[in-house]
Amino acid sequence: MASSLTVNNIDGGYGSVRVLxxxxxxxDFGETVxxxxxxxxxxxxxxxxxxxxxxxxxxxxxxxxxxxxxxLVGKTPEEVVTAGISMVPExxxxxxxxxxxxxxxxxxxxxxxxxxxSENLDFVYEIFPRLKERRNQLAxxxxxxxxxxxxxxxxxxxxxTILLVDEPSVGLAPNLVSHMIGxxxxxxxxxxxxxxxxxxxxxxxxxxxxxxxxIVHGEIEFTAASADELANNEMIKQYYLGV
Amino acid sequence: MKxxxxxxxxxxxxxxGIAFTMVADNEFYFYATYAVMQLxxxxxxxxxxxxxTGYVNFGSGGFFAAGAYTTVFxxxxxxxxxxxxxxxxxxxxCGLIGLGVGYFTLRLKxxxxxxxxxxxxxxxxxxxxxxEFVGGAGGYYLLxxxxxxxxxxxxxxxxxxxxxxxxxxxxxxxxxxxxxIGQGLAAIRDDELAAESMGVPTLKLKLIxxxxxxxxxxxxxxxxxxxxxxxEPVSAFNLLVAVMAIAVPMIGGTASWxxxxxxxxxxxxxxxxxxxxxxxxxxxxxxxxxxxxFISLAPQGITGLYQDFMRKRRKGND
Numbered sequence: 217m218a219s220s221l222t223v224n225n226i227d228g229g230y231g232s233v234r235v236l237x238x239x240x241x242x243x244d245f246g247e248t249v250x251x252x253x254x255x256x257x258x259x260x261x262x263x264x265x266x267x268x269x270x271x272x273x274x275x276x277x278x279x280x281x282x283x284x285x286x287x288l289v290g291k292t293p294e295e296v297v298t299a300g301i302s303m304v305p306e307x308x309x310x311x312x313x314x315x316x317x318x319x320x321x322x323x324x325x326x327x328x329x330x331x332x333x334s335e336n337l338d339f340v341y342e343i344f345p346r347l348k349e350r351r352n353q354l355a356x357x358x359x360x361x362x363x364x365x366x367x368x369x370x371x372x373x374x375x376x377t378i379l380l381v382d383e384p385s386v387g388l389a390p391n392l393v394s395h396m397i398g399x400x401x402x403x404x405x406x407x408x409x410x411x412x413x414x415x416x417x418x419x420x421x422x423x424x425x426x427x428x429x430x431i432v433h434g435e436i437e438f439t440a441a442s443a444d445e446l447a448n449n450e451m452i453k454q455y456y457l458g459v
Numbered sequence: 460m461k462x463x464x465x466x467x468x469x470x471x472x473x474x475x476g477i478a479f480t481m482v483a484d485n486e487f488y489f490y491a492t493y494a495v496m497q498l499x500x501x502x503x504x505x506x507x508x509x510x511x512t513g514y515v516n517f518g519s520g521g522f523f524a525a526g527a528y529t530t531v532f533x534x535x536x537x538x539x540x541x542x543x544x545x546x547x548x549x550x551x552x553c554g555l556i557g558l559g560v561g562y563f564t565l566r567l568k569x570x571x572x573x574x575x576x577x578x579x580x581x582x583x584x585x586x587x588x589x590x591e592f593v594g595g596a597g598g599y600y601l602l603x604x605x606x607x608x609x610x611x612x613x614x615x616x617x618x619x620x621x622x623x624x625x626x627x628x629x630x631x632x633x634x635x636x637x638x639x640i641g642q643g644l645a646a647i648r649d650d651e652l653a654a655e656s657m658g659v660p661t662l663k664l665k666l667i668x669x670x671x672x673x674x675x676x677x678x679x680x681x682x683x684x685x686x687x688x689x690x691e692p693v694s695a696f697n698l699l700v701a702v703m704a705i706a707v708p709m710i711g712g713t714a715s716w717x718x719x720x721x722x723x724x725x726x727x728x729x730x731x732x733x734x735x736x737x738x739x740x741x742x743x744x745x746x747x748x749x750x751x752x753f754i755s756l757a758p759q760g761i762t763g764l765y766q767d768f769m770r771k772r773r774k775g776n777d
Binding site: 267269292293294296297298303305309310311312313314318321322323325326329370374 | 639642643645646648649650652653654655656657658659660714
């Protein structure tokens with residue numbers, strides 16, 4: 217299935233606080249697109265709009281699956297997951313009192329994912345052998361890096377075509393960030409995923425990015441057509457490196 | 460194997476209960492065990508919303524009273540129909556109330572939800588106090604039927620009825636706990652936003668949870684007017700009912716279906732023993748002491764203690 221995502225001119229936020237202003241992005245099939253921006257600029261809000269956790273005030277979010285277009289605005293999170301979009305939330309948000317395997321099963325809560333549950337479970341255990349060793353351990357008792365593995369694996373369990381990843385580097389040691397980013401690339405290649413990743417860690421993010429956007433105060437400030445364009449951008453130096 | 464064992468125990472308990480009515484003469488035993496089982500059902504019901512789903516609810520007493528008043532209403536409106544009808548109707552009425560209340564309050568979280576449920580109980584009480592048809596503030600007397608089919612006395616019939624309701628409550632609670640629904644509820648309890656992004660239909664599951672909670676509370680309340688033969692709003696809607704319903708799973712353990720069963724047996728038995736042997740005032744004090752003891756020493760309840768024990772033993776063996 218070839219899925220792509222187009223966000224057209226959305227305004228959105230929390231109650232009367234408007235975070236996103238007339239924001240548009242596209243993610244084409246098979247791409248890894250990064251959303252760069254520091255805290256509080258609307259990266260997570262945009263991902264929440266796509267997954268249906270927040271309803272945008274205006275605009276459309278078009279999911280295109282093999283030419284069949286649906287507007288995701290107004291859809292519930294369950295419907296969005298069923299449509300093939302899965303999110304790895306910021307800060308992992310595991311179910312700490314459940315075991316690793318129970319967390320993974322919850323990733324496959326929707327009916328269509330249940331059918332492929334054993335296949336996907338084997339797949340994520342192959343990618344993250346550590347999780348197989350620890351499958352009966354409570355998720356809350358694991359290290360930050362292992363918890364992030366569970367969060368990403370749980371996202372894969374819903375058998376998505378588009379994977380949204382919200383700040384996979386939060387709270388991880390630098391070598392683990394590098395490992396995690398590498399795993400996301402591996403998952404993407406093996407599962408033919410389309411990936412939209414929000415990140416603050418610029419240096420790690422551009423390692424796997426095909427293209428990217430820089431988001432500042434809820435607006436797209438810069439659209440980069442390639443990873444090189446991102447790497448050589450003046451604005452990035454200004455926002456990230458303070459030079 | 461495990462499944463068969465469960466159903467075997469359920470069937471055995473029911474048959475032993477029926478055999479008990481054939482053998483025992485002293486009616487006190489039926490009154491006492493009735494009270495224990497009523498408490499157990501309330502604990503099981505509260506635990507479905509409070510324990511499995513993580514929504515602490517102070518209004519469960521309101522659903523219990525609504526069940527009792529459904530019976531009163533049917534008694535008055537249809538000239539004392541058989542109690543079995545009330546026992547079937549009350550859970551539906553209370554389940555519907557649960558569904559409606561859930562729809563309006565489940566957006567709230569934590570302490571706000573708890574306060575809202577308390578308010579629901581007060582609203583229900585106010586309605587009953589001002590509703591003359593069911594006796595209003597003065598209460599309503601019910602005469603228990605003189606002729607009882609099959610059993611020696613009416614309390615024996617009530618005993619078998621509440622036993623059946625208890626076993627059904629256990630079956631429902633166990634099903635919710637161990638099925639896919641139970642996984643979803645546990646996810647809501649642990650992290651509702653994460654559950655939602657995983658595609659768990661949170662609103663639907665929470666509504667199932669409140670509906671079942673209301674229905675079981677109503678089922679516990681339905682035979683109550685026949686049990687005490689006089690119902691009035693202040694005691695039926697007493698906050699104590701809600702507190703007892705919370706105490707049972709707190710003592711037994713909230714995470715699994717077996718917790719409130721153990722808690723109900725333990726707390727109910729202590730209460731009945733103390734009420735008879737010492738005094739009914741002291742009984743309340745003892746509930747308080749037991750509850751404080753458990754919260755400070757074993758916050759996961761008896762099932763939590765058992766799990767800790769098993770974990771330590773397993774470690775010892777390795």
